[in-house]
Amino acid sequence: MSYIKPKFQHPNMPKNALGYTVGDYNGAISTLCAGCGHDSISAAIRNACFLSSIPPHRIAKLSGIGCSSKMPTYFLGRSHGFNSVHGRMPSVATGASLANRELTYIGISGDGDTASIGMGQFIHLIRRNVNMTYIVANNGCYGLTKGQDSATADLGAVSKAGNVNPFDGIDLASLAILQGASFVGRSFSGDKEQLEPLIRAAMAHKGFAFIDVVSPCVTFNNHSGSGKSYAETRKALDAMPLDFVPMREEIRTQYEPGTTQGVTLHDGSVIHLHKASNGYKTDDRNAALLSVQEARDEGRLLTGLLYLDPNTQNLAQNLKLASKPLNSLSKDELCPGSRMLDSINQGLR
Structure with a gap:
């Protein structure tokens, strides 16, 4: 059976600064389990791109393997996309971002794709400070292979099969901070009021922006004893409400002094941390x-x-690369001629 989204849009749907409606940022219909937190993350990314007025064709979506890595199919259908092999998305993202710095890069990964097979590449992506937004949909299990514990499963958590996890889980947010990531956030898939502005701020940040999103697996990890179920996450949540104000809008807040913190990003936009x-x-x-x-x-x-x-x-700044994207350089720019090459070679002797 196939499903096709209707193309009709209400003529009075709100439009962003580019004249797009939120429907212009849709993807295919999700085939994930009903109630999966990953779909809420997809919706948050779609809304964040719409609200930030980023042209869909100026966005590149990258992923590896896993339930989370299927997500780019379900949002931004008019964007560029590359689904890499398991744990190797960081290499593709690094190469793509160096070839064309004018695109907005969004990497989608999971706790298996990042915290297990992809850990080595993830660490070097942080170290190099690649200009991208990297989102991990973290459910503490391998949903594609029947729910085994992942490396982020909490110590003592009970799997659906009844097995108790004997290992301490990897905290990806702590790891990202420790390894030098320049932007680190964490959210819950069921908190769109926090997640959407956090994604908008991450995309405005010039450098590696990491967001760890707890996203309960409704099929294998949403039961009593799980550390990442909807009930357990909501009970443990210590949320920091925030909003994002782009530079083109008036930057202000109605909160009393001492109850909010304004953080200015590179482009002049401000993210407000309320009641921090x-x-x-x-x-x-x-x-x-x-x-x-x-x-x-x-x-x-x-x-x-x-x-x-x-x-x-x-x-790109650390490597002092040309401001013009590498994929748009002409033959004459790439090969300056024998005289220039001889001069370069002389300087290396």
Whole structure:
């Protein structure tokens, strides 16, 4: 049986600054399980791109293997896409971003694709500070292969088969902060009010932006004893409400002094952290890491913008690459002639 989305759109649907409706950012109909948190993440990405007025054809979606890596099919159907092999999406993202710096890159991964087979590539993606938004749909299990525990499963969590996980789970947000990621956030798939502005801020950030999204697996990991079920996540959630204000809009807030923190991004946009604790500083890497760990020790899930380096330089800047995308350079620009090549060779002797 096949399913086709209707192409009709109500003539009075709201439009963004480019004249697009949110329907212009849709993808194919999802084949994931009904109620899967991944679909909520897909919707949040779609809405974030619509609200930020990013042309769909100027976005590149990249993924590996897993339930999460099927997600790019379900949003931004008019965008570029590349589904790589298991755990190897970071290599493709690095090469693509260096070839064309004018696209907005969104990497979609899962806890298996990132925290297990792809861990080595993930670490080097952070180290190189590739200019992209990297989202992990984290459900603590391998949904495509019948729900075995993944590397992010919580210590003591009980699988659907009744097995108790004897290993401490990898905290990807803490790892990203520790390894030097310039933007780190965490959210819950069921909290669109927090997730959408967080994604918008990540896409506006010039550098590697990582978001760990707890996304319960309704088939294999949404039962009593699971550490990443809907009920357990909502119970442990310690949310930091926020909003994102692009530079082209008036930047203001109605919150009283001392109850909000405004963080300015590279392009002049501002992300507001509402009712954040007075001592929390998003630009303090050590404090951010400590806050995440303290929350985890207390059984809480700290979400929101956890860390931001406002002065970071991405990979293309560090390598001093030409501002013009490599894929648009002409033959004359790529080969300057024998005289110039001789001069370069002389300088290397």
